[in-house]
Amino acid sequence: MSEISQPAPMSRREWLMSDRPQSRLQARLGRAYMTWRRFSANRLAVAGLGIILLLILVAVFADALAPHSPVVGNLAGARLLPPGSEGYLLGTDDQGRDILSRLLHGSRLTLLVIVLVAIIAAPIGLLVGAVSGYAGGWVDAVLMRITDIFFAFPKLVLALAFVAAMGPGIQNAIIAIAITSWPPYARIARAETLTVRNSDYIAAVRLMGASPFRIVLRHVMPMCVSSLIVRVTLDMAGIILTAAGLGFLGLGAQPPLPEWGAMIAAGRRFILDQWWVATMPGIAILVVSLGFNLLGDGLRDALDPRESGK
Amino acid sequence: MTLPETTQLAGRRRARANGWAGNALRFLVIIVTTYLGLLAVTFFIGRVIPIDPVLAILGDRAPTHVVERTRELLGFNKPLYQQFYIYVRDALTGNFGTSVLTTNPVMADIRRVFPATLELATLGTIIGSLIGVPLGVLAAVKRGSIADQIVRVIGLVGYSVPIFWLALLSLLLFYARLKWVAFPGRIDIVYEYSFTPVTGLYLIDSAWQGQWDVFRDVFRHIILPAGLLGYFSLAYISRMTRSFMLNELAQEYIVAARAKGLSESRIIWVHALRNAAVPLVTVIALSYAGLLEGSVLTETVFAWPGLGLYITNSLQNADMNAVLGGTIVIGSVFIAINILSDLLYRTLDPRTRAR
Numbered sequence: 001m002s003e004i005s006q007p008a009p010m011s012r013r014e015w016l017m018s019d020r021p022q023s024r025l026q027a028r029l030g031r032a033y034m035t036w037r038r039f040s041a042n043r044l045a046v047a048g049l050g051i052i053l054l055l056i057l058v059a060v061f062a063d064a065l066a067p068h069s070p071v072v073g074n075l076a077g078a079r080l081l082p083p084g085s086e087g088y089l090l091g092t093d094d095q096g097r098d099i100l101s102r103l104l105h106g107s108r109l110t111l112l113v114i115v116l117v118a119i120i121a122a123p124i125g126l127l128v129g130a131v132s133g134y135a136g137g138w139v140d141a142v143l144m145r146i147t148d149i150f151f152a153f154p155k156l157v158l159a160l161a162f163v164a165a166m167g168p169g170i171q172n173a174i175i176a177i178a179i180t181s182w183p184p185y186a187r188i189a190r191a192e193t194l195t196v197r198n199s200d201y202i203a204a205v206r207l208m209g210a211s212p213f214r215i216v217l218r219h220v221m222p223m224c225v226s227s228l229i230v231r232v233t234l235d236m237a238g239i240i241l242t243a244a245g246l247g248f249l250g251l252g253a254q255p256p257l258p259e260w261g262a263m264i265a266a267g268r269r270f271i272l273d274q275w276w277v278a279t280m281p282g283i284a285i286l287v288v289s290l291g292f293n294l295l296g297d298g299l300r301d302a303l304d305p306r307e308s309g310k
Numbered sequence: 311m312t313l314p315e316t317t318q319l320a321g322r323r324r325a326r327a328n329g330w331a332g333n334a335l336r337f338l339v340i341i342v343t344t345y346l347g348l349l350a351v352t353f354f355i356g357r358v359i360p361i362d363p364v365l366a367i368l369g370d371r372a373p374t375h376v377v378e379r380t381r382e383l384l385g386f387n388k389p390l391y392q393q394f395y396i397y398v399r400d401a402l403t404g405n406f407g408t409s410v411l412t413t414n415p416v417m418a419d420i421r422r423v424f425p426a427t428l429e430l431a432t433l434g435t436i437i438g439s440l441i442g443v444p445l446g447v448l449a450a451v452k453r454g455s456i457a458d459q460i461v462r463v464i465g466l467v468g469y470s471v472p473i474f475w476l477a478l479l480s481l482l483l484f485y486a487r488l489k490w491v492a493f494p495g496r497i498d499i500v501y502e503y504s505f506t507p508v509t510g511l512y513l514i515d516s517a518w519q520g521q522w523d524v525f526r527d528v529f530r531h532i533i534l535p536a537g538l539l540g541y542f543s544l545a546y547i548s549r550m551t552r553s554f555m556l557n558e559l560a561q562e563y564i565v566a567a568r569a570k571g572l573s574e575s576r577i578i579w580v581h582a583l584r585n586a587a588v589p590l591v592t593v594i595a596l597s598y599a600g601l602l603e604g605s606v607l608t609e610t611v612f613a614w615p616g617l618g619l620y621i622t623n624s625l626q627n628a629d630m631n632a633v634l635g636g637t638i639v640i641g642s643v644f645i646a647i648n649i650l651s652d653l654l655y656r657t658l659d660p661r662t663r664a665r
Contacts, residue, residue: 144545148340148346149348152600152644152648153641154640154644155603156606156607156635157621158351158603160622160633161633161634164630165356165630241472244472248474248607249625261472271478275479278475278478279475280480282478284469285472285475289470293466
């Protein structure tokens, strides 16, 4: 009997690609699989993902990977050694510190900045946009006016002024960047909300007696998440560059923290003779923000096929 | 959900009836609220975040009566809303207080340094558009080819590279090794006293006065920072040009033009680019605004005596009046360019006019 009720055995791939999923889990996994297939067809995007995964791994295992201390150098015997010196693959800086070790530890600061900015700015934008789009009327008008005002500001200069008032330091730099980067998320969330607010499932939830609070939180905001993730990923490069710029001006992480932007500033004095001191951290910044740009482009193409031609 | 839609329709009808008067009013509201917002944020930064702005000015060793007198003198004993009113009034008349560092009024300082930034950003935008637009067109026409990939990579690197780092490396290469460009700064010390600028835009001034040796020297100073800024706007401009051109090339009028037997270059450069030019104007205007801001880091590396260097120098000396004055000026230019580009788009695109 069981042979009749059981469907024909399927390969795992067929099960995932099935257009008649038997369960919610299967449907979700199937969709994720389709997205992954579109994403992985883009080799550059996979390279971007690889860079980001590498960054995370390096940040986690920095202690084990770094051959020397990132803070304490060998002032007596190892000042300003060129790359390829014995035991110092990327050379040393003016305080005899191994540049490679500092770069590896600096990845933690970079990761800290982007994660914190993302978890501060994205929810603010999401909430403002979803409430604004769902409520409509004067709430929408006021919230969008505020968003527009922040949009019209020069981001870096505003972040500079914030840090100048609050005092230099990595926490303040993170807060300043977060304050200046939420408006695009609000606009995206609002646009997504407007497309779903009149749909039948929202009407159904409302008929079942859900409060506006619950509707926005549980039924509108999840719909905005995927386009928001794409935008946040694309913004990551900009966030890294702004943080590095603040560090370069001495307003971000303070010495002796191995922040990449501050390392470039420190190497500036030796640029003519010991070029590697300033060059190496710049390459690290370039590679990581390139990784985020590639990943963001790939995610956009995979999650939103309509946009992919552009 | 029918109610909002009907009100929306009524609103649209009303808007059409009012015509451009309504539009003008809308723009006025946007300008006023945005500018007030900018002032509110800088006010917040300058007066609310520091625990006591008077102590920030005098230091914590000042005697109590001096602190009290300064507090009264600066109006800090008044309630916040009154302080804000005075702040807005002062800002509108261009009074940003005195710079601690230079002891000049901040506005006088800014007027002195702003032309340097303006010249740099303008030349950067010109370079960026002159190269970026053709690159974008090329990438769109040869979509998927090697050329397209190269343009894409150039753009991606432009988005990802820290500008101050690239500036340092280019100084190392073009100044120290190749000796193609001049030492950081705006003009050689030899000419500092024999050359009197009028507008503050040295390239124009020296050409106007016929001092071609000065012109050459100024050019050798400006070309590297302007070229770098140009590269950054190129990354953005070429990407947007490509997407606009792809959009246009897929339209039916292109097919019609081909059927008529027009040459391919005419179709691309005259018919398609002309239509793509409308949104491109907005893109170029926005990248111009971006360069005015982006010059902060570039000016620091090239010791370029503009607004960006002024702000960063003041930052290092905790000169808050100067920092906030500079922020307000850059913010105002930013807002103005934003609004101008919006207006420009409306006047250039017949579709938005009809609606």
